[in-house]
Amino acid sequence: MLPATAAALAVLAALLAWPVPALLARAGWARRDPLVALVCWQAVGLAGGLSMIGALLVHGLAPWGASVPGAAWALARGRPAVDPVRGDHWVALTLAGVLAAELVGVLLLSWVRTTRTRRRHRALLELVVRPAVDVPDARLLDHPAPVAFCIPGARPLLVFSSGMVAELDDEQLAAVVAHERAHLKEHHHLLLLPFVAWEAALPVLPAAARAHAAVRELVEMRADDVALGSLPGPEPRRTLARAIVAAAGADGGGGVPEGALAVTGSGIRARVVRLLDPPAPLSAAARWAALAAATLLILAPTALLVVPAV
Known part of the structure; x- marks a missing residue:
């Protein structure tokens, strides 16, 4: 049973390492519903x-039993x-341990580094910003460059500059x-973190960089969609499209601290086109089909690892 399971997992890993991310990155439906697409990307990762x-x-545990849990228990007990x-078999077990440690370790390291960077930027900004009079819970930075960004975390900080106020209308x-x-x-920084770690852990894998870029763009599109629901005016x-173009044209997306999220983030041209010429939303059937596919994608390797024991 285990050799067939190993082969099935290897095929699934190969598909998820290149063809599936490539297809998902080019899928036109993703821009029609960024939230569903983000769920699918998390499932792929x-x-x-x-x-x-x-x-x-x-593969490494195959000599010890007919199921992964049973074989792992037998090896741990010294049977x-x-x-x-x-x-x-020993090489496979060693590589599995190294790869698991690398992926988890890089994820934790990325989280620690990003958290420290955000904390440092937040501390520096709090020395120079002041409360924005007309925008509750926001801070105004006296700087001529038009900049607006948020620093997520336990104590989130929303900052925009006096240059941004001068550049944009109300x-x-x-x-x-x-x-x-x-x-x-929506804690979009948490959706980005696994793909930052994936790209750092596996830099030679083209899918890692492609996935990170796609998720960055989808996160910005999702923020655009959420913002539209609270905007006044006809x-x-x-x-929003004019605000993005004005901010990006004047600043070019610069001046944003590392680890922050900004309106001049990824995919500016695609986002503006999407705002001015919105695609048709996904049908309910298509949304549920995509979510079901994401669920099955997560359950497939889990079932291959556990079900033979049952």
Whole structure:
């Protein structure tokens, strides 16, 4: 049973390492519903990691039993192997442990580094910003460059500059603030973190960089969608699009601290086109089909690792 399970996990890992991320990154439906697409990307990342580690683990444990839990328990208890143990079994177990430690370690390290960077930027900014009179829970930075960003975390900080106030009208400024608040409300930094770690842990894997770029763009599109629901005026889409173009044109996306999320983030051209010419939303059937596919994608490697024991 275990050799077939290892082969199935290896095939799934190979699919999730390149073809599936490539197809999802180019999928036109993703821009029609960024939230569903983000769920699918999280499923791809999680299932890919489980499949890669699982394939190595299953192959390495094969001599000790007919199921992964049973074989792992037998090895941990020091029981003799049922079948001959070859060198490739030990190599597979070692690689599984190294890969698992690297993925988890890089994820934790990325979280610690990002948290420290955000904490440092927040402490420095709190020395120079002042409460924004017309925008509750926001801070105003006296600086001529038009900048607006949020620093997520336990004590989130929303900052925009006096240059941004001068560059945008009241409706456009409200659109920028709504966009940043959407990032904070939905904790988009947590959706980005696994892909930052994935790219850092596996830099030679093209899918890692592609996934990170796609998720960054989808996070910005999702923040645009959430912001639109709170914007006044007859043309909120045009207002937000003009705010993005004005902010990006004047600042070019610079001046944003590392670890912050800004309205001039990824995919500016695609986002503006999407705002001015919105695609048709996904049907309920398509949404549920995509969510079901994401669920099955996570359950597949889990089932391959656990079900044979049952």
